[in-house]
Amino acid sequence: MKGMAFTLEERQILGIHGLIPPRFKTQDEQLELCSISVERYQEDLNKYIYLMSLQDRNEKLFYRLLSENVEKLMPIVYTPTVGLACQKFGLIYRRPRGLFITIYDKGHIYDILRNWPEADVRAIVVTDGERILGLGDLGSYGMGIPVGKLALYTALAGIKPHQCLPITLDVGTNNEELLKDPLYIGLRQKRVTGKEYDDFIDEFMEAVVKRYGQNTLIQFEDFGNHNAFLFLDKYRNQYCTFNDDIQGTASVAVAGLLATLKITKKRLSDQTILFQGAGETLEEAVEKLKPTILIGAAAVGGAFTPKILQMMGKFSERPVIFALSNPTNKAECTAEDAYINTDGKCIFASGSPFPPVEYKGKTYIPGQGNNSYIFPGVALGVICTGIHHISEKVFLIAAEALSSLVTDEELKEGRLYPNLNKITDCSLHIATRIAEYAYETGCASTYPEPKDKQAFIKSQLYNYEYSSAVPPVYKWPNN
Numbered sequence: 001m002k003g004m005a006f007t008l009e010e011r012q013i014l015g016i017h018g019l020i021p022p023r024f025k026t027q028d029e030q031l032e033l034c035s036i037s038v039e040r041y042q043e044d045l046n047k048y049i050y051l052m053s054l055q056d057r058n059e060k061l062f063y064r065l066l067s068e069n070v071e072k073l074m075p076i077v078y079t080p081t082v083g084l085a086c087q088k089f090g091l092i093y094r095r096p097r098g099l100f101i102t103i104y105d106k107g108h109i110y111d112i113l114r115n116w117p118e119a120d121v122r123a124i125v126v127t128d129g130e131r132i133l134g135l136g137d138l139g140s141y142g143m144g145i146p147v148g149k150l151a152l153y154t155a156l157a158g159i160k161p162h163q164c165l166p167i168t169l170d171v172g173t174n175n176e177e178l179l180k181d182p183l184y185i186g187l188r189q190k191r192v193t194g195k196e197y198d199d200f201i202d203e204f205m206e207a208v209v210k211r212y213g214q215n216t217l218i219q220f221e222d223f224g225n226h227n228a229f230l231f232l233d234k235y236r237n238q239y240c241t242f243n244d245d246i247q248g249t250a251s252v253a254v255a256g257l258l259a260t261l262k263i264t265k266k267r268l269s270d271q272t273i274l275f276q277g278a279g280e281t282l283e284e285a286v287e288k289l290k291p292t293i294l295i296g297a298a299a300v301g302g303a304f305t306p307k308i309l310q311m312m313g314k315f316s317e318r319p320v321i322f323a324l325s326n327p328t329n330k331a332e333c334t335a336e337d338a339y340i341n342t343d344g345k346c347i348f349a350s351g352s353p354f355p356p357v358e359y360k361g362k363t364y365i366p367g368q369g370n371n372s373y374i375f376p377g378v379a380l381g382v383i384c385t386g387i388h389h390i391s392e393k394v395f396l397i398a399a400e401a402l403s404s405l406v407t408d409e410e411l412k413e414g415r416l417y418p419n420l421n422k423i424t425d426c427s428l429h430i431a432t433r434i435a436e437y438a439y440e441t442g443c444a445s446t447y448p449e450p451k452d453k454q455a456f457i458k459s460q461l462y463n464y465e466y467s468s469a470v471p472p473v474y475k476w477p478n479n
């Protein structure tokens with residue numbers, strides 16, 4: 001729907017003349033109204049509800065708004081607000097988006113996929129809701145994540161929205177609060193596990209390729225740790241698939257580390273890297289190992305205590321601190337804590353965004369170490385070239401491509417990643433590098449091989465401009 005952007009001619013042909021106000025707006029004017037409307041909401045969750053309704057009402061406008069205001073609006077449709085939206089999903093639910101497939105649909109998954117109205121699906125983001133960001137098991141409420149990730153496929157990489165399908169596999173939830181929640185929208189039962197669950201996922205994978213073809217990209221998102229690794233291992237050489245939380249996150253972290261080397265002028269082998277995890281007592285480990293790089297992704301909010309940060313500030317001139325857990329309240333420390341406790345020395349990045357920090361007269365701009373810098377570009381490269389199986393090399397290429405784009409000015413400001421408002425260029429660059437690799441190594445299946453890879457990818461991108469509802473006039477002989 002174009003709303004008031006319909007021309008008089010279109011309104012007459014479509015029989016909608018008089019049903020919309022007698023004002024004709026350009027898309028730019030509509031965009032202006034949308035920006036004002038978002039700003040009017042005080043609460044981020046209300047901004048989220050507004051943006052989701054815009055996505056339902058006028059898709060092109062929604063994507064243009066998002067792609068032109070990434071820094072401002074990504075925190076709404078993505079982390080941190082999407083986390084809150086998932087927690088309140090039963091309350092804010094307005095219209096369905098994506099497919100819900102339950103364990104009771106076993107034996108019929110293909111038929112359910114056929115109910116989806118679009119035939120040309122190229123990419124699926126699927127979750128079973130067991131580990132939504134750092135918020136734990138949210139069952140069917142997790143649908144906000146595949147919807148949000150795919151919104152970024154389009155807004156950050158220009159992948160056409162009708163080619164994207166969000167899916168939630170509902171096998172129950174072990175979240176007692178949700179099982180008691182009268183607003184809960186999913187199956188009210190404990191998770192099905194074991195062979196029955198595994199067979200269900202097998203059937204899902206088979207049904208997807210039967211319905212949409214062998215090359216359909218399947219991004220696994222926010223599955224529980226055990227299943228995430230299991231399915232990556234099981235399917236990576238059979239299907240066109242990757243796990244965003246494992247591979248996308250590793251890639252963005254590597255990109256960040258490569259960028260830190262440009263600041264510290266050191267090699268990675270000169271660094272001592274400590275990953276928080278596996279229940280270690282972190283303070284003791286930091287004291288003993290004296291790391292120069294500290295990375296947290298265990299969803300333990302505040303795990304990087306002031307004492308730990310102060311020690312990091314003592315061990316090296318430029319300590320690197322990555323607080324990757326999402327959403328914001330799960331971050332290992334805030335940007336402010338990191339800069340203050342290291343006396344402004346640290347190089348900081350976090351999974352959810354933090355605003356710039358003023359400290360001792362200097363402005364520090366934290367980086368956002370989030371896989372959103374990686375997965376849209378990887379997906380674009382994979383879809384355009386028809387890669388069958390996505391190797392680790394693809395994620396290494398993505399990491400190198402991303403880190404190569406950080407400018408000296410950005411590094412000086414403390415940024416490890418390009419400014420968010422350049423993220424669409426990053427996706428295009430990542431996709432181009434992947435395309436070059438895919439054709440060089442023979443793992444592309446889109447032929448003939450395009451000479452200019454970037455021009456080819458650009459030609460595939462989503463067009464935010466409205467199309468005309470008036471058919472073109474053909475030249476046709478009079479007789």
Ligand SMILES: NC(=O)C1=CN([C@@H]2O[C@H](COP(=O)(O)OP(=O)(O)OC[C@H]3O[C@@H](n4cnc5c(N)ncnc54)[C@H](O)[C@@H]3O)[C@@H](O)[C@H]2O)C=CC1
Nearest residue numbers: 133134225249277278279297298299324325326351370371
């Ligand atoms: N920045 C980004 O792009 C991404 C961030 N994440 C975030 O990372 C966090 C974790 O995600 P996953 O690894 O998938 O979760 P997970 O639950 O699979 O793994 C968490 C790990 O932390 C360990 N752990 C738990 N409590 C601990 C404690 N008290 N001390 C030390 N280690 C502890 C567990 O043993 C486990 O190995 C989430 O907050 C998620 O949002 C995940 C993917 C991407």
Ligand SMILES: CC(=O)C(=O)O
Nearest residue numbers: 133222245326370371
């Ligand atoms: C960013 C992301 O994928 C996560 O926090 O799970």
Ligand SMILES: [Mg+2]
Nearest residue numbers: 133221222245
């Ligand atoms: Mg995730």
